[in-house]
Amino acid sequence: MRWTVLWMCSWWLPMGGAACYSIKPLPIDARLASPSPFDGRAAGEARVIAGIRLRFCPAGTFVMGSPPGEPERRPGENQVEVMISKGFFIGQYEVSQGEWWRVMGSFPDSFNVGHGDDYPMYRVTFADVEAFARRLTSRAHESGELPPDWEFRLPTEAQWEYAARAGSTTPIWFGTSASSTQGNFLGEPGSGERGTGGPYNGGQVGPAFDRTVPVGSYAPNPWGLYDTCGNVNEWCRDWARGELPGGVDPDLYDVLGDANDAGSYSRSRRGGCYADPGWACRSAFRQRFEPERRHEHIGLRIVAVRR
Numbered sequence: 001m002r003w004t005v006l007w008m009c010s011w012w013l014p015m016g017g018a019a020c021y022s023i024k025p026l027p028i029d030a031r032l033a034s035p036s037p038f039d040g041r042a043a044g045e046a047r048v049i050a051g052i053r054l055r056f057c058p059a060g061t062f063v064m065g066s067p068p069g070e071p072e073r074r075p076g077e078n079q080v081e082v083m084i085s086k087g088f089f090i091g092q093y094e095v096s097q098g099e100w101w102r103v104m105g106s107f108p109d110s111f112n113v114g115h116g117d118d119y120p121m122y123r124v125t126f127a128d129v130e131a132f133a134r135r136l137t138s139r140a141h142e143s144g145e146l147p148p149d150w151e152f153r154l155p156t157e158a159q160w161e162y163a164a165r166a167g168s169t170t171p172i173w174f175g176t177s178a179s180s181t182q183g184n185f186l187g188e189p190g191s192g193e194r195g196t197g198g199p200y201n202g203g204q205v206g207p208a209f210d211r212t213v214p215v216g217s218y219a220p221n222p223w224g225l226y227d228t229c230g231n232v233n234e235w236c237r238d239w240a241r242g243e244l245p246g247g248v249d250p251d252l253y254d255v256l257g258d259a260n261d262a263g264s265y266s267r268s269r270r271g272g273c274y275a276d277p278g279w280a281c282r283s284a285f286r287q288r289f290e291p292e293r294r295h296e297h298i299g300l301r302i303v304a305v306r307r
């Protein structure tokens, strides 16, 4: 039996009043699933399946979202407690153009912000990346590298943030500030088309390439994942909605979220990109994107999960 209620007093309020907030708790009957023989043994364990380098993320609980005192916090980041009931594997890198070519044999569009085997894939719609995941799953099943009850697909927002945090509770896995020497974003003040670039929260001024760089160009997080901070945004499988979903394995793939102003609906994306300022590369930052669009800002990172 488990009952978790976390209370954090609002010490950041100037008057230090009685206002407190609660993190949405897990249900009392939340349970981890039985482990799979295919699971990794420890967080960050490396495995290569169908040519994709992956890292293991063990089952566990974490707090998704940002605390009210986090600098540059945005709406929709209110914290919720999440249980990831089953371990899963996630791409060590954003899917590269070379990996895409080896699986799909063609590109759906041209490249304009970096091209080469080691550059991240981008200009892909949600349908494009789902087709990639299906084909990768078929290949891995045919080769026997992936058990029949496992599949490749996009991560949920919860899986993405769990993996990007890798146990950290700071705004970005490496700390409370960010320099573009730590990830590919606009790290020079005033840079970018809108002049919004700059480091995050007092981080050192760094370069503003305003284009992609080869995957794995910066230090990895504690679970071995590269480029969760910047380079390209990464598609998630959830329909986008204003508030974070908490609970056990939250998955909004089939749950339509909030409509955009024009009446369309969007899927979620995470991680910020080369054209964003540092604050947009925080682990909790959320954005939406219509699934039928393709853009140079957005690519993908794949997961292998047990159904």
Ligand SMILES: [Ca+2]
Pocket (backbone or CB within 6 Å): 094, 227, 228, 229, 230, 231, 232, 233, 234, 271, 272
């Ligand atoms: Ca990224």
